Amino acid sequence: MFDILIKHIRQKVDLGQQDLILLKTFFTPKKLNRKAFLLREGEICNHLAFVSSGILKSFTSDEKAQERINLFAFEGWWISDFNSFINREKALLNISAIENAELLLISFDDYEALTLQIPLMDRYFRILYQNSLVTKDRRLMISNKSTAMEKYLSLVHHNPDMVKRIPHTLIASYLGLSPETVSRIRKKLLFQ
Amino acid sequence: MFDILIKHIRQKVDLGQQDLILLKTFFTPKKLNRKAFLLREGEICNHLAFVSSGILKSFTSDEKAQERINLFAFEGWWISDFNSFINREKALLNISAIENAELLLISFDDYEALTLQIPLMDRYFRILYQNSLVTKDRRLMISNKSTAMEKYLSLVHHNPDMVKRIPHTLIASYLGLSPETVSRIRKKLLFQ
DNA sequence: TCAAATACTTGATCTCGGTCAAGTATTTTA
DNA sequence: TAAAATACTTGACCGAGATCAAGTATTTGA
Known part of the structure; x- marks a missing residue:
């Protein structure tokens, strides 16, 4: 403990x-x-x-x-x-x-x-x-100062485990973004 | 000193x-x-x-x-x-x-x-x-999470001297807003 | 294991605040 | 004290991301 x-x-x-x-x-x-x-x-x-x-x-x-x-x-x-x-x-x-x-x-x-x-x-x-x-x-x-994409990428860079272990809805909220925006960013990143 | x-x-x-x-x-x-x-x-x-x-x-x-x-x-x-x-x-x-x-x-x-x-x-x-x-x-x-107006009002509330002593261009930058937006907010606040 | 809850996706539309532009006002400094 | 630099205002326009809506997918817990 x-x-x-x-x-x-x-x-x-x-x-x-x-x-x-x-x-x-x-x-x-x-x-x-x-x-x-x-x-x-x-x-x-x-x-x-x-x-x-x-x-x-x-x-x-x-x-x-x-x-x-x-x-x-x-x-x-x-x-x-x-x-x-x-x-x-x-x-x-x-x-x-x-x-x-x-x-x-x-x-x-x-x-x-x-x-x-x-x-x-x-x-x-x-x-x-x-x-x-x-x-x-x-x-x-x-x-x-950053765009939604930059915010998301920064989190992936600095806290990869957060992005892995925590539901994207909550990730969105943490970044001050809507879940829809995060969903669209992830889609964009899939196709580079 | x-x-x-x-x-x-x-x-x-x-x-x-x-x-x-x-x-x-x-x-x-x-x-x-x-x-x-x-x-x-x-x-x-x-x-x-x-x-x-x-x-x-x-x-x-x-x-x-x-x-x-x-x-x-x-x-x-x-x-x-x-x-x-x-x-x-x-x-x-x-x-x-x-x-x-x-x-x-x-x-x-x-x-x-x-x-x-x-x-x-x-x-x-x-x-x-x-x-x-x-x-x-x-x-x-x-x-x-806040609107431009909320950001500005929060600064006025928590750091009134900043708003008084520092050029609005810099205040805008500090809040992550454009100078134009801050100018418009101040105008709106003048007329309540 | 299956219904209910939660999470995620995608499209259509709207809006807040950024950008561009062109002015005026104020401050600084030579 | 005048020219130059900096600060501020206002209008027109635009776009990133929010919101709304309607789905599908996944997880959870009785």
Whole structure:
């Protein structure tokens, strides 16, 4: 259960055995079945979730409009409504499982306590967020200026597994495109 | 020169007098005149820049197409090509000054050394990046799903000073819109 | 294993916002 | 302070991608 989390952390910072034992006490395991919700918009997001297995998505649901996907979280990823979690505001995002998932949850208070008790975890999250910023920045640049085809190709390039493992309807939503457009792009790519 | 940086850091972490003195040794002041470049695409981005005064922009320049603005950095903000800085890859972004600016630069090596010598700086950057992620996430959601009008109104709401202080041509580029569209939106808003 | 739900495709049509063009207004700098 | 550069506005037109509609294909779970 903790193996993947610990491996993930050790790739970034060098925690000792004592710290690892302490670390575990801050997390609560949770199973989440396909389609089950971890968070609903309007709630305060009380946990950061680390995905040990399965796939989750975070998304907004504008009444009649299709849901709009914000993030897919695979094994080894973190997911939350970050604004809600950090600023204790109402969540704009929903989070639910696309495939049965196993999670490790840490509450806001424990997140604060963890970084104070194990300062290296500040470093871990600093590096994690650093990488995350790079990815978000790229997504933002592509979202702002690219054609539908370029958006799709960029995803195929940077996240081939997303395109493989996740229904195209959701891929479309993630890219801010309609499912029809993605379908037409895929057809075009088949014939080069 | 260092006042704003130190104030900024102290809002997030509690550095002692000794650490502050040490901290200063890692930074190099630099003046950058309007239109001067701090970074050109293709170079490796060797510095994080803290803006003590003035305004900078980071942007891509797709040959014939208009430049596309990625970020405006005001007094108290950080700016860089983060991917280039962290992963030592060629920069996709240019960075230049919109108004005469005073900067504090820290090199990649010193950034690494700083966080090792003053672990609280890991915490400072962790919190900084946390907030930055929230902003980027919001920008990404808006960029993916909103109309031109919604994009403009969201900027007016979240960054009124940007709209006030920065030419509308650049605002348009920042929002991924054409200057003409922004002009038409502003006209529409005048008549409610 | 089969009905129901979900996912995908394809065509027809529409619309928002981009592009082009030609002007005016403002700022900058020599 | 005047010429040059930059910024902004407005109109006409166009096209990429959304929407609507009506199918087919695949997956899921009782």
